[in-house]
Amino acid sequence: MSTDLTLQTFEIASVVWRESFEALLVVGILLTWSTRAAPAARGRATSWILAGAGAGLALALMLALVLGMTADVLEGDGEEILQMTMAALAAVLMLRMVFWMRAMERGASGDLAGRAVRHVTTGNWLGLSTLAALAVAREGAETVVFLFGLMASSQGWQIGFVVASGLSGLVLAAISFWAFKTGSKLVSKRVLSRVSEMLLLILGSGLTMLVVDKAISLGILSPMTQPLWDSSWLLDDGSGFGPFLAGLVGYRARPELLPLLSLGFYWLIASLAYAPPLTSKAPA
Amino acid sequence: MHTVGWLVGLLAAAVLMTPCSTAFAEDEDPVFEVHFSNGIVSPSVIEVPANTRFKLELHNDGSTPIEFESIPLRKEKVLAPGASSFLVFRSLSEGNYAFFDDFHLDMPPARLVAR
Numbered sequence: 001m002s003t004d005l006t007l008q009t010f011e012i013a014s015v016v017w018r019e020s021f022e023a024l025l026v027v028g029i030l031l032t033w034s035t036r037a038a039p040a041a042r043g044r045a046t047s048w049i050l051a052g053a054g055a056g057l058a059l060a061l062m063l064a065l066v067l068g069m070t071a072d073v074l075e076g077d078g079e080e081i082l083q084m085t086m087a088a089l090a091a092v093l094m095l096r097m098v099f100w101m102r103a104m105e106r107g108a109s110g111d112l113a114g115r116a117v118r119h120v121t122t123g124n125w126l127g128l129s130t131l132a133a134l135a136v137a138r139e140g141a142e143t144v145v146f147l148f149g150l151m152a153s154s155q156g157w158q159i160g161f162v163v164a165s166g167l168s169g170l171v172l173a174a175i176s177f178w179a180f181k182t183g184s185k186l187v188s189k190r191v192l193s194r195v196s197e198m199l200l201l202i203l204g205s206g207l208t209m210l211v212v213d214k215a216i217s218l219g220i221l222s223p224m225t226q227p228l229w230d231s232s233w234l235l236d237d238g239s240g241f242g243p244f245l246a247g248l249v250g251y252r253a254r255p256e257l258l259p260l261l262s263l264g265f266y267w268l269i270a271s272l273a274y275a276p277p278l279t280s281k282a283p284a
Numbered sequence: 285m286h287t288v289g290w291l292v293g294l295l296a297a298a299v300l301m302t303p304c305s306t307a308f309a310e311d312e313d314p315v316f317e318v319h320f321s322n323g324i325v326s327p328s329v330i331e332v333p334a335n336t337r338f339k340l341e342l343h344n345d346g347s348t349p350i351e352f353e354s355i356p357l358r359k360e361k362v363l364a365p366g367a368s369s370f371l372v373f374r375s376l377s378e379g380n381y382a383f384f385d386d387f388h389l390d391m392p393p394a395r396l397v398a399r
Contacts, residue, residue, distance in 0.1 A: 015387055068364050076339075076372045079361070142351065142362045146387060149349030149364035213358040219374040226377060237355040238382035239393050246355045254356065 009165040012150065016169025019143040021176070022203060022248065026135035027053050028177045029196045030097075030128055032184045036192065037104055048125045052132030059133065060140025067145055077218060083138075084214035087207045090134040093127055094204035095269060098197045100124060102273045105193055201270050202249050208266045209250030212259050223256035230254050313372070315339045320363070322346035323388025334378040334398040340371045354383035357396065 027049065034045035063082075066074050074082070150162045184192050215221040232238070232253035237246040245251045252259060314333065318340060319326050332338055344350050344363040352361045352371070359371050376398040384393035 011390075067362060068367070076370055080359075083360075145362045145364055146349045146351075153347040153365045213355075217358040217374070236382075239384060243353060243355055243384075243386070252355065 005161070009161070009168065012147075012162060012165035013169035013172060015146060016143055016166050017172045017176075018244070019139045019146070020170065020173045021139075023053075023056070023135040023139045024173050024177045025180075025199065026094075026203065027132050028180045029199055030132055032181050033101065033192065033196045034128070036184070036189060037101070044125065045128070048129045049132045052129030053136050055129070056133035056136025057140060059137035060144055063137065063141035064144035064148065067141060068148065080214050080218055084211055084218070086134055086138055087210045087214070090131065090138065091204045091207035091211060091266075093131040093134065094200045094207070095266075095273075096127055097131060098200050098204075098270065099273050100127075101193060101197055105190075197273075201267075204270070205263060205266055206246075206248045206250040208262060209252065209259060210247070212262045216258065221258060223258050224261075225257040227254035227256055228260065313337050313339045315341055315370075317341045317343065318352075318394075319343045319345050320350040320352075320385060322348050323350070323385050323391035325385065325391070325394040328392075328394040329397060330395070331397050331399060332373070332376065335375050337375070338373050340373060340396075341368065342370065343368045349387055351386035352383060353386040354381060354396075356381045357383055359383070360386070 030049050031046060034049065035042045067079070072078075147162065147166045151159050154162055187195075212221070216223050230253060235245070235251070235253065236242045237251060237253040242251070242253070250263060314336070316330055316332055316338060318330060320343065323346070330340075332340075342352055342361060342363060344365055344367050347365050349362065349364050352359065352363070354360070357373075357376075359373075361369060361371060363369060376396075378398050381396045381398070382393045383396060385391060
């Protein structure tokens with residue numbers, strides 16, 4: 001095996017890992033948290049989340065097919081409108097999920113399992129399922145186009161090579177997921193909840209910035225001002241590690257007023273989840 | 285397939301109902317072309333008018349998929365090998381915007397210069 005091939009394997013695997021990272025993180029948090037917080041409803045929680053992830057995968061395949069055929073509906077603005085809608089829905093569901101987690105935690109004094117089951121209405125399960133589906137579909141479509149594009153352009157044994165590289169990316173993602181799950185067993189339930197909530201909120205802020213960007217790009221909203229500052233000398237959102245961070249947490253090197261206000265508004269709402277219980281107990 | 289088309293159509297209709305200029309002058313926008321080939325972007329510097337509507341036509345001439353991505357430009361687009369598509373820019377303030385091929389990160393980024 002030449003160094004060139006090794007490099008290519010690494011590249012394909014890293015793209016697949018990068019694209020599926022957010023989806024796996026979300027699905028991982030939901031699975032880990034719900035099986036620990038609601039042991040009595042473990043089976044139901046798992047099947048709802050997995051069903052959601054499966055639906056997300058199917059949606060990703062459909063989207064990839066539409067993208068691949070360059071159908072008119074997704075030319076130009078169509079795709080941006082779809083991305084904006086999916087991101088907005090996912091961000092709202094993430095906030096809702098954190099509020100739900102906080103509500104269950106707050107009632108943790110007595111029998112948690114009983115409360116969990118009582119809390120668990122169909123609406124919540126559907127929300128859980130939809131969140132998993134959106135997380136998978138959003139990044140999944142790009143991964144599918146990437147892998148199928150590579151496969152279509154290679155011949156013979158190279159196809160197998162692409163498939164193998166893609167699989168190793170998935171295995172890497174699965175290992176990251178497994179590490180998260182195993183790590184979560186070592187920490188207390190309280191810490192696990194905090195970390196899960198923070199990760200969801202951070203991903204939600206990245207999605208919020210994406211929604212605002214799409215709305216500005218589509219001409220629905222105005223950025224209100226010129227960029228207020230330029231921190232690209234410190235961390236550029238246009239190259240290197242910057243774009244990855246920008247997509248995940250919503251970092252912008254040259255933010256205008258509207259994106260800043262939106263981010264502030266998002267975190268204001270997010271902080272409401274933490275407002276009341278501060279009086280009852282000091283954090284561990 | 286039909287469901288997706290229907291869904292997207294519905295979303296598009298919902299957005300179009302909000303006042304915006306999408307419907308007008310669709311074909312009169314200036315068009316600029318960018319070609320991608322396995323990570324190589326040509327031209328690597330594209331001059332575009334500032335504060336005007338224009339179209340950027342993307343062509344993937346290479347044998348591998350590409351992803352046009354730019355946080356400062358607020359755009360991303362995946363193209364399979366051989367595929368073409370376009371992006372609509374509504375109003376770009378003067379400046380220098382980097383974009384790159386997210387599936388070929390080892391290659392240098394290209395730039396869009398708005399004047």
